Amino acid sequence: MKRQSKIISTLAAAMVCFTVLGACSNNNNSANEPVVSSNDGGQTQTKEEPIVLSIVNSAGGTPNFPTGDPFWEENPVAKALEEKLNIKLKWDVYSGVGKDKLNVTLASGDYPDIIMLSDPARVIADKIAIPLNDLIETYGGDLKKKYGSALNLLKQSDGNIYHLTNSYLPEGATPPGFGYSLQVRTDIYEALGSPKMETADDVYNYLKAVKEKYPKTPDGQTMYPLSGYNRNWGSPYFGMIAMAGSPADSKLYIAPDDSITYWAKAPWAQEVLQFYNKLYREGLIDPEAFTQDYATWQKSKLYPARVAAHIGGWNQTYDVLKTYTDAKLPNAEKMYFQNVVFKFPSGDKPAVFSVSKKGNGAIIITDKCKDPEAAMKLLNYLTTEEGNFLAMNGPEGIQWEMVDGKPTLKQSYLDRWLAGEKQVNIEQETGMAHYARLVGSDLGRTSWGTYWILKDDPIATNDTRAQQRDTALSPYWYDATTIGDLMADADMDTLNKQQAVDKRLYENAFSVILAKSEAEFEAEFAKFVRDLDAAGAEQVEAYMTKMHKQYESQLSGT
Template identity: 30%
Template sequence: MFQRKISILLTCILTLSCLAAGCGNSSQSAGQSSDGENPASSAAGVSDEKNGSGEIITLTFFDKNTGDTFDNPVAQAITEKTGIKIEVQQPTGNPEEKLNLMLASGDLPDIVLMDRRSDIVNKYIAAGALVPLNDLIDQYGPDIREMYGDILNKSRYEDGKNYYLNNWYGLDPDPDRAICIRMDVLKELGYGDKAEKGDFFTQEEFRDILTRFRDTYSDGDGQSAIPLSSNADYMPAVISTFKAMYGMKNYYEKDGKLYFDVRDPAYLEMVKYMNGLYRDGLLDKEWAVNKEQIFTQKAGSGRVAATIGLSTDGNKLLREENGEDTDAQFYMFKVVADGTAPDETTFSPRSSLGWDAIGITVKNEHPVETIQFMNFLASEEGQYLLMWGIEGKDWDMENGKHVPRPETLQGFKDDWNAFTKETGIRKWTWFIKNGYGSDGTPYDLATKYERDAISTHALTSMADSTWDTAPYDYIGPAAGTPEALSEQKIKDIIDTAFTNMVYAESEEKVVSLYEGMIQEIDANQASAIEAIYTEKYRKQMELWK
């Protein structure tokens, strides 16, 4: 086996490490407060007498992410504190199709959770299906206002009103993407000191690592080394990772105008670099067609030195074969292009506006109680209840800090899905804020409280590479318009050209294909689409002010 052969020189282990993400508040505990009083009235504005009526109010909640019954311990604690019981609705098919059907029929739930990045949100707002939240927040949402801060300003619709609350909002500080290189390979090739410190690698150092790996290691069974591989099922992330080396973002911005990223002079240099890796046998010949399973098998075989795109299953295979040797795994690194400073790289694109939009529909007969319910869950107390569970059962407050019980942490390790379903911890991920509470502990207990060696190292190696994509949200043509069709055609042209350029037989051919791509997108009215980007971007920045 190749793995056995190269272990003579470096303990061949390939581990693709993927930081779990959540690609997204008053600091009382989730149980009784320290003096025994129920804190719900202060955090949520809800009395101990179940919204003043002594009765539980049931609200229907369409959540595209889950259809589980709202009856686990965390759910019961939420109802006890707010007087609200949730009837969760979720389709078995396509959530967006169901959302469109509900909008067309008028058969709306009380609360709706949608993909914030989808045009469905604007459809609901334009149709008058969502209640404006501004007055409700002013009267009943002090914790919402405190926790969300400027996110409320940035989430306003074009009429200046807020129609939803963001979910998984706030800029996630954890690294998102990187070039992953095996630590044992780096040490064997003389890059150990830099690697352990989490220093960046120049593009030439990276090429040297790949070249020496290719030349040093061979397989007695006939399988050659693969210096660099990628997962084609996540091609946008692959392209984004190479763009990040050059500090490129979603669009090319020049003189206050936005253009397709392919017009950035760095784009052609990026493709030339990739093409050079391919022609020199340093990039996997199947980089553009590797599916998840194939990529995982390669990652776990010991044949690969570096990867673009991460695989937890690849890690698992390596651990099964090689144990827990932390050197025999993939670590996250910045590879920095010539002329780009390390802190200018853009490896971790994150939107501070989050993943989901949660709104109150016009069919809701209890908007005040609903915003109070939202206010509690958005509060720091509510966040710890949702993400940590119940004080005295799942966690304790020690010296002013939230401390999870060992069995809680172990429950996620043993069987994540079963544990969340049984306890309710991290099951109802609503109004979630990325980051840390006032005591310095992370809201997302399951993914950020305990870190392994790889994710801890990444906080250093990938520092200053996170950037906010929110300014570029909602600046494309409206769905269903002729301009939207033109935009999609242009993107298809770019995607096809990108693959052809990387596979090109020479650098001259790369340049020729690039020039042909630019001519083709111009012939398909790229300038008109870029004008839409620029105008919408300008209006959005004005609205945010």
């Protein structure tokens, strides 16, 4: 009984000390001690200090804010994540050659909890990246749903997943309308009656009509019905083969039996090049389209309004309207380019935009991580709709708010975006974009029907031109999940042959396109294909086919 009384007396004294003095200990509490707060019921609640995880972004790109800038740890998204998850990231961001800086850091053995990088092969081989399977099973339920079967493609030969990606196409999503297309200048198109352009013949007839009615610009310069430039695979014919069914940016033809060849061996390849050759021989395409570089094309053809149509990326002509309006050209407001997708008689469904469910880049949790569970909780949250939207746009209440159950840009911010304000200014205020590469994706649409990045949403910004692009291009995307890394682990002989074939595939096509007659075209096309095989195309194609089928099997979990 005496012992019990003594305990009660001690507790009473402690309570008096707490209520009267506020604390019986030194006022300078340790940073690691919990913060004590009181709720309305007189109960005490303990708020733990945030879990601090170190992270480095070495994946490339120049950050808008220098390393050490308080922005990285104090921006609104960082604060929202700390409030939601009680996790705080201590950032290091490499500019310049991030790979070299990362190698030095790894060699020192003093590396962070989380690393964003381009290629995870070394950190996996060196056992710096820890297996994520159990963490995903326990803390990554949302992440599993978003990746779906694509998680199988992240497994290494030992069955473990060591890295995650960003910019993946979430399970069940379809991307907005981006990619390659035929682009026609609206004022000329409407003046010619806005004819249908669904087939290659329709396009041919349209370009003939342009030449007949608009041989010269108002200031007497030659007008080109179709123009372009030579920049690796950007133009002039890469967009054309995408229109015939070669997955955009792939240089490949995937046959019904899932075998892979270079596009020059596709059933439609000769027809596509013949179409270009016909345009060339009849003067319907700029003869310099295959030799001039991009800057020269812009300066000498696009900006002076000498281009009636162009085949390539939609963004290559999108901004030129400002040049025309600033120059006060007649009818300038109608001189923007519309997007058109057409088909070849023997072609497959156009594949103007390629996306991958696997995604790209890499993010790992290292063997030095103090709290792998917290790291996975963070990465999982950023795959949820709430977390991903937060990372892409910043927290609700700054640049966006919910209106009628849908996220909507505030008018003040919409006006700033439309006025062309630099994104860095709005990043500073909102924190948008800086967490976007942590297992984030801007592909597909949200459950509200918006783009993931509101300022890019043509409905949110009332951008009717982008709405037209979306409508025209969105049906023609291609799932390139199993063709994204077809030369993985290839031996040096196969890799050398691939480089030799790629060089011929690009350079030798021009002699086919520029043939002066049908007979010369036939001979040049046959030689074009023979030269690919002579360089080793068949060996490379066999390897790519093997890898493609292996990835398909892995994707299905078999």
